[in-house]
Amino acid sequence: MEKAQQPQDDFGTFLSSVNRAMKQEKNGSSQISIRIVRYLAHTHEARIESIMMQVRAPFNEFSDGLRELSEAGLIRVDDEDDGSVIELTDEGMRWAKTMVTIDDEGEDL
Amino acid sequence: MNILWYEWLTVIGLGVLIGVTDIISRYRDEPDNALGTLPSIFYLFVNGAASALTLVSIRAFGWDFGLQGQTAAWTQVLAAGLGAMALLRTSLWNVRVGEETIPIGFNRFLDSLLGTVDRAVDRKRAQQRAEAVTKTMKNVDFDKAAQALPAYCFGLLQNLSAEEQEKFGRKVGLLVAAPMNNRVKSLLLGLSLMNLVGEKVLETAVTNLGADILIAEPAPLPDDEPRGQ
Numbered sequence: 001m002e003k004a005q006q007p008q009d010d011f012g013t014f015l016s017s018v019n020r021a022m023k024q025e026k027n028g029s030s031q032i033s034i035r036i037v038r039y040l041a042h043t044h045e046a047r048i049e050s051i052m053m054q055v056r057a058p059f060n061e062f063s064d065g066l067r068e069l070s071e072a073g074l075i076r077v078d079d080e081d082d083g084s085v086i087e088l089t090d091e092g093m094r095w096a097k098t099m100v101t102i103d104d105e106g107e108d109l
Numbered sequence: 110m111n112i113l114w115y116e117w118l119t120v121i122g123l124g125v126l127i128g129v130t131d132i133i134s135r136y137r138d139e140p141d142n143a144l145g146t147l148p149s150i151f152y153l154f155v156n157g158a159a160s161a162l163t164l165v166s167i168r169a170f171g172w173d174f175g176l177q178g179q180t181a182a183w184t185q186v187l188a189a190g191l192g193a194m195a196l197l198r199t200s201l202w203n204v205r206v207g208e209e210t211i212p213i214g215f216n217r218f219l220d221s222l223l224g225t226v227d228r229a230v231d232r233k234r235a236q237q238r239a240e241a242v243t244k245t246m247k248n249v250d251f252d253k254a255a256q257a258l259p260a261y262c263f264g265l266l267q268n269l270s271a272e273e274q275e276k277f278g279r280k281v282g283l284l285v286a287a288p289m290n291n292r293v294k295s296l297l298l299g300l301s302l303m304n305l306v307g308e309k310v311l312e313t314a315v316t317n318l319g320a321d322i323l324i325a326e327p328a329p330l331p332d333d334e335p336r337g338q
Contacts, residue, residue: 010266011259011260011263014259014277014281015273016274017276020278020282022285030282030286031287031288033287068283071268071276071279072280091301094300095297097329098296099289102293104309
C-alpha cells in the first residue's frame with residue numbers, strides 16, 4: 001500500500017495524515033470523540049460501558065471515536081479481564097481541561 | 110574518619126549531577142522549568158545526601174579498595190558518588206502479591222519521589238503552558254493555521270519522526286471536524302504543537318507566518334477610547 005512509500009520530507013507525513021484523517025471524518029465520529037474527551041475530563045479514566053452510557057452514540061460511531069482518539073494519542077485503552085478501561089493520556093488531559101474551561105462561545109468559564 | 114571540604118563538595122556534586130541528569134532526560138523540552146520545582150530540588154537533595162552518606166560509610170568501614178593515600182581518597186569519593194546512584198536505583202528483592210510482583214528497595218522510594226516531581230512539574234508547566242498558548246494563539250485563525258502552522262513548525266524542527274507527524278495529523282483531522290469553537294480549536298492546536306516543538310518555536314512560527322494565519326479582522330474593543338497605535 002501507499003504506507004510503504006512514506007514521504008521523507010520534513011512535514012509530508014503530517015500533511016498526508018491530516019488529509020487522510022479529514023477524508024475519514026465523514027461519519028461524525030469526531031463529535032463523539034469530543035464528547036468522550038469531555039466526559040473523561042471529569043473522571044480522567046472510566047470503564048468503556050460507563051462512557052458508552054454517557055455518550056449515547058451508535059456503537060460503530062463510538063468505536064470510531066475511540067479509535068480516532070487512540071490514534072491521535074489522546075487516550076489509552078487498557079484491556080483487562082473484566083472489560084476495558086479508557087484513560088486520558090497527559091496530552092488528552094490537557095485538551096480536556098482546555099475544553100471544559102472555555103464555553104461554546106469561546107469565552108473563559 | 111576525616112573528610113575534607115572538597116571531598117564533600119565533589120561527592121555531593123556527583124550525586125546532584127546524576128539527579129540533574131535524571132530530571133533533564135525526563136523533561137527534555139523544558140529542563141530548567143522542571144529543575145526549578147520544589148520536589149525536584151528535594152530529589153536532588155536526596156541524591157546528594159545519599160552520595161555523602163555513602164562516603165561517610167565507606168570511610169567509617171575503612172574501604173580503601175586496596176589503594177593508599179590520595180588515590181584511595183579519590184577512589185572512595187568516586188565510588189560513593191556513583192555507588193549511591195546504583196544503590197538508590199536497585200531493587201533488593203521482589204515480593205509477589207497475588208499476580209503482581211513488587212520490587213522492594215530504595216528504587217521504590219526514588220520512583221515515588223520522581224512521581225511527585227512529575228506531578229509538580231506537570232502542574233507548574235500546565236499553568237505556564239496555558240498562559241503561553243493563550244498569548245501565542247490569541248489571534249490565530251484555526252482554519253488558516255490548521256495545516257500551515259504545524260507544517261511550518263515541523264519544517265523548522267526538521268527531525269520530527271514520521272510517527273509523530275502521523276499522530277499529529279490525526280489530532281488536526283479530529284480538530285478540523287470537531288464541533289467546537291474556533292478559539293478552543295486554536296488553543297488545542299497550540300497546546301499540542303507546544304508539546305512537540307516547544308514554546309519558542311511555536312512563538313517564532315506564529316510571528317513568521319503572521320497575517321497568513323491570523324484572524325483577518327480582530328473584534329473591536331468594547332470601549333470608545335482611541336487606541337494607542
